Amino acid sequence: MSRQPPERIPAKSPKARGTGRELRADARRNRERVLQTAQQLFAREGLGVSLDEIARRAGVGPGTVHRHFPTKEALYLAVAIDQLEQLIASAATLAATDDPEAVFALLSRMMANGAENATVKSALTAAEFDLRTAAPGVAAELTGHVADLLDRARTAGVVRDDVTAGEVMALVAGAFAAIQHAGAQSNPTRSAHIGKIILDGLRPPSR
Structure with a gap:
């Protein structure tokens, strides 16, 4: 059974913890900078990067990071949700086109995102956090x-x-596992090739 996350991370319009107020513009920018920096460092250097080091690389004080993300797990979860929100923005852009192949573009982006953020997703799985429960x-x-x-x-x-x-959606989750099994998380060309093989199975059989 999945554990509840240490802190529910709002999907949109982040609010200051313990209040109903939306974050000020500068606080929101700091939070976004921390998320972006954390995602990049986790992908390049692994999950051992400390919160203080993330603060230093993001150009904010340690208190800023700890105020928004009191635990590493809370930061992992926030990074994962932020990536989902970026995918939703991409999906909305694709939906505004008339391209019938747009679903393949979105699924490719989802697979690439999953490969890039495999370490964070593995950490959430190990901690028994389910994004479908944490951010339904x-x-x-x-x-x-x-x-x-x-x-x-x-x-x-x-x-x-x-x-x-x-x-x-099950195929996308399977693609994450396949890319990880092949050790292709850090190889965009190879991970995209694996993803294409999987997506080709969605196309109608040749007549």
Whole structure:
């Protein structure tokens, strides 16, 4: 059974902990800078990077990091949710196009994102945190975009008729595992190749 995260990290409009007020613009910028720096350091140097070192690299004081993210687990979770929100923004942009192949572009980005953030996702799994439980609204919104783009692709005949959004999300999760098993997390070209092999299985069989 999944544990509850140490702190619920809001998906949108971050608020100061313990209040109903939205963060001031400068505090929000600092939080975003910390998230971006943490994501880059975790991907390059692993999860052993300290909160104080993340603060130094982000150009903020240690108190700023500890105030927003009192534990490493809270920061892992926030990084993962921030990445989901970026994917949702990409999905919204793709949805505004008429491209029936847009679902493949979104799924490719999801796989690349998962490969880049494999260490954070592994840490959350080890800590028994489930993003679908910790941030159900964000996870559901992304799945909804996948379903909408999949419907468009199905109508255009560029994906098979018998595939569901749930199955597609399972394939994306499987792609993360496949990329990790192949040791391709730090090799974008190889991880993209693995992802393409998986996505090709969504296309209608050749007649």
